[in-house]
Amino acid sequence: MSRLPILCLLLLLRRRRVIPLGLQLGRRLGHSEPRGRREPASPVEMGVGLVVFFTAFLTPCGYVLSSLKQFRRQ
Numbered sequence: 001m002s003r004l005p006i007l008c009l010l011l012l013l014r015r016r017r018v019i020p021l022g023l024q025l026g027r028r029l030g031h032s033e034p035r036g037r038r039e040p041a042s043p044v045e046m047g048v049g050l051v052v053f054f055t056a057f058l059t060p061c062g063y064v065l066s067s068l069k070q071f072r073r074q
Contacts, residue, residue: 041049064071
């Protein structure tokens with residue numbers, strides 16, 4: 001029986017440097033470190049954000065409610 005395939009398999013497994021996420025020591029929480037202070041959003045930025053947020057959700061709702069009779073006919 002040839003030992004070459006077993007030897008190749010062992011070499012391939014040994015060269016692999018991928019460590020499953022749960023087995024990494026000391027680096028699991030590296031992404032949760034606090035970053036530097038960020039400046040708070042200005043009132044203009046908050047206003048634009050609120051307008052975009054409500055427009056994105058209320059426009060489709062308004063369209064559906066205004067066309068409700070047409071949707072019931074179909």
